[in-house]
Amino acid sequence: MTDAVTRIGIVGTGVISGTYLDHLAKLPGVEVVAVADLDVARAQAIADQNPGIRALPPAELYAADDVDLVVNLTIPAAHASVHQAAMEAGKHVYGEKPLAVDRAEAEPLLKYAAANNLRVGCAPDTVLGTGTQTARVAIDRGDIGVPTAATASFVTPGHELWHPAPEFYYQPGGGPVLDMGPYYVTSLVTLLGPVRRVTARAGQSQQQRKIHTGPRAGETFAVGVPTHVTGVLEHESGALTSLLMSFDVWAARLPRIEVHGTEGSLSVPDPNGFDGTVEIATATQRDWTPLPVAGGYAGAGRGVGVADMARAIRNGEPHRADGALAYHVLDVLESVLEAAAQDQPVDVASTVERPAAVPLGASPDRA
Structure with a gap:
């Protein structure tokens, strides 16, 4: 180095x-x-x-x-x-x-x-972009009062429609919860803090899936994980998140993430992307209104978390997309699957501090 x-x-x-x-x-x-x-x-x-x-x-x-x-x-x-x-x-x-x-x-x-x-x-380092970071600024400065609830939804008919070798998405370590859940739960922890308890239900619509693209199109493979999971995350702050993760839905009009507080609500852009528009509706302004960008690495893409980490190592500082955060997110997601399998709430053993916010105008080599 x-x-x-x-x-x-x-x-x-x-x-x-x-x-x-x-x-x-x-x-x-x-x-x-x-x-x-x-x-x-x-x-x-x-x-x-x-x-x-x-x-x-x-x-x-x-x-x-x-x-x-x-x-x-x-x-x-x-x-x-x-x-x-x-x-x-x-x-x-x-x-x-x-x-x-x-x-x-x-x-x-x-x-x-x-x-x-x-x-x-x-990963994910998408939460370091302007989308999630602008929403965090709005929450931290009290734009929606005290956060009390959130919704988070990811639905798709399945990755076999576009991926030429999709089997790993349907084996342990995959499924909608462990494949896409990290984007959503990392964003939720960034916005609302760690999770202390979860409950959930799960299902599986098909035992076999068919590859639709590439040289192996038409081949089938076995499904080894739940493909439709819904649950509730109880944050340490007391806020409750309703979570839906599915590979079994053909079409839906669901928000990616919304955060609701005592004085208003935020619409948060897709946590699988780095930017997007944050919108707010409040008790006095009920129509959704875009918020100006207020934080995050502008123009970020995959790997910005690597650059943030590299700078932090050189400077002896904490990095944002760190192992403790990833472990807590994994703990939450595994607890969701356990809660569904056991048909009872599961306490999340780990906790974590929210990583430092990314200031407006920051660059990975000096933030």
Whole structure:
């Protein structure tokens, strides 16, 4: 690691890696120097398209002297093992969500990092954009009074309609709760604080799904997780969030996130994106009215959390998309699935501080 640049190695060169590579190339303070994948040809194809980046086997990437931080873009089932291997080689790690497939895999990662003076970061970093951060400013300055409730909804007919190899979305570590839930719950924790108790119900509309696109179109595969889950999150603040996560809905007109308070309500943009318009309605102004951007990294894309983390490591500061937040979100989501399976409320054992807000006009290399 130089004084100004953190050198990045990416493990996993699937669909999402292209987005990370595009955005990391535009961000200050970070430089991608290597990529790795179990499919050596796929990693080499990425390197061939990006001058200055070399393809390596995973073990050689972990050991490389010019890699300071490993970005883990593997499938959820491999998140924990890749994180552990990279940390054992002395590297900081940042990964796609979820942190691991369950708490039992995730907790040792954080303990190892703490014992070895290493950092763990985790997506989603979408909450660092202007959408969620503007909503946070509005809540923190009291625009809607005291927050009392929220709704959060993600519905789709299923990822097999567009993804050529969607099986992992329907196995442990996937499903609507662990695939898309991290975006929503990370945003909710950023806005309303940690969750202390959950209750839920779950269902599964199909035991088999069919791939609709790509060379394997027409193939079927087994579903191993609930595909429609609804629940209630009780925040430590007392606010209650109604949560709906589904791969079983063909069409719906549901808000992504709304937050309701004693003096008004906020409509929060899609937490799977970085920007979008925040709207407010109050007791005195009932029509929805757009709010001006008031916080967040402007023009952000996938990887801004990596740049935020890299700067924080260089400066000895906390980073925002950190392992503790990701662990709490995973704890909440796993508790939702447990509450549905057990047909009773489940207490969330972990807690976390809300990460620092991103000021208006901030840049990842100086925020």
